[in-house]
Amino acid sequence: MAVLRLGLPKGSLEETTVDMFRRAGYKIDIQSRSYYPSIDDKEIECVLIRAQEMSRYVEEGLLDCGLTGHDWIVENGSDVVEIAELVYGKVGRKPLRWVLAAPNDSDIHGPKDLAGKRIATEAVGMTKRYLAKHGVEATVEFSWGATEVKPPHLADAIVEITETGSSLRANNLRIVDTLCETTTRFIANKDAAKDEFKRAKMDKLALLLKAVLAAESRIGLMLNVHKDNLDAVLNILPALQRPTVANLSDKDWFSLTTVIDEYVARDIIPQLMQAGAEGLVEYALNKVVL
Numbered sequence: 001m002a003v004l005r006l007g008l009p010k011g012s013l014e015e016t017t018v019d020m021f022r023r024a025g026y027k028i029d030i031q032s033r034s035y036y037p038s039i040d041d042k043e044i045e046c047v048l049i050r051a052q053e054m055s056r057y058v059e060e061g062l063l064d065c066g067l068t069g070h071d072w073i074v075e076n077g078s079d080v081v082e083i084a085e086l087v088y089g090k091v092g093r094k095p096l097r098w099v100l101a102a103p104n105d106s107d108i109h110g111p112k113d114l115a116g117k118r119i120a121t122e123a124v125g126m127t128k129r130y131l132a133k134h135g136v137e138a139t140v141e142f143s144w145g146a147t148e149v150k151p152p153h154l155a156d157a158i159v160e161i162t163e164t165g166s167s168l169r170a171n172n173l174r175i176v177d178t179l180c181e182t183t184t185r186f187i188a189n190k191d192a193a194k195d196e197f198k199r200a201k202m203d204k205l206a207l208l209l210k211a212v213l214a215a216e217s218r219i220g221l222m223l224n225v226h227k228d229n230l231d232a233v234l235n236i237l238p239a240l241q242r243p244t245v246a247n248l249s250d251k252d253w254f255s256l257t258t259v260i261d262e263y264v265a266r267d268i269i270p271q272l273m274q275a276g277a278e279g280l281v282e283y284a285l286n287k288v289v290l
């Protein structure tokens with residue numbers, strides 16, 4: 001039987017990825033110390049791999065596809081096919097940033113101030129390219145992690161990824177500059193992407209994962225409205241998502257169903273009620289296919 005070999009990222013992206021697959025309809029079970037999670041789809045075989053190494057194994061064909069950050073795909077210089085961009089991190093749903101950071105009281109305020117200094121980072125290639133772009137000579141030292149603790153004694157500055165900013169704050173570091181942004185990508189091996197079975201399977205996974213992300217920021221809205229108030233209520237709803245308007249058994253009343261961005265709901269719901277909406281129900285969505 002044909003099987004798709006899928007790499008799941010160990011580390012920061014692990015929990016969110018497994019949760020996204022669950023909401024996409026796949027149950028993944030990771031036993032402690034096992035690097036072969038089980039999945040309730042006989043056509044998929046999962047392997048847990050560090051995000052840093054994912055693109056290398058996908059490029060070599062040891063894995064057909066996998067999820068990892070754009071940052072490590074670039075850092076490794078991997079030649080892989082991008083099936084989908086999925087904007088999620090460990091905590092949030094926004095791109096993450098790789099930043100140059102220095103102690104709050106340091107005299108480093110821009111790239112030029114790095115001349116002759118020592119910079120610790122997990123992303124050596126990215127940092128060297130940044131220095132070259134600014135024509136600055138500095139020492140770049142590979143860091144195995146816990147990089148934020150290094151300044152001021154073990155390094156003058158660091159290049160590190162930040163999501164919530166709490167690791168930088170906890171270590172009295174301030175952001176000096178942003179080197180790049182990164183998001184999660186669903187990548188495939190070039191040959192696997194040309195294989196009919198594997199490509200179809202990957203496209204299906206990408207569609208479902210994107211649908212889960214699209215649903216997270218939206219809500220469903222259902223309400224009833226008298227015909228005299230129909231236009232007023234319709235005018236309040238965002239123009240992009242035309243609602244479904246259906247007749248109720250009483251001819252003078254209509255039922256409206258629509259999907260809107262969650263952040264507009266808090267403004268719109270009171271307005272809708274004022275305009276004559278009744279029996280309004282807001283509900284969570286599992287998947288939205290755009």
Ligand SMILES: Nc1ncnc2c1ncn2[C@@H]1O[C@H](COP(=O)(O)OP(=O)(O)OP(=O)(O)O)[C@@H](O)[C@H]1O
Pocket residue numbers: 010011012013050051052053068069070071072088089090091096145161162163164182183
């Ligand atoms: N909050 C986050 N912190 C760090 N990396 C994140 C975060 N959210 C998403 N990522 C992404 O996860 C990947 C991190 O890969 P990496 O191999 O460094 O593992 P790690 O998650 O830091 O694991 P470890 O705990 O072993 O250091 C990167 O591609 C990065 O863009």
Ligand SMILES: O=P(O)(O)OC[C@H]1O[C@H](OP(=O)(O)OP(=O)(O)O)[C@H](O)[C@@H]1O
Pocket residue numbers: 012144145146147148160161162163164165166167168
């Ligand atoms: O801006 P924040 O929300 O604080 O997130 C960013 C931090 O999370 C990651 O650390 P990780 O857990 O991978 O530890 P490590 O430094 O030992 O790799 C990353 O390397 C940063 O330190």
Ligand SMILES: [Mg+2]
Pocket residue numbers: 145
């Ligand atoms: Mg890490």
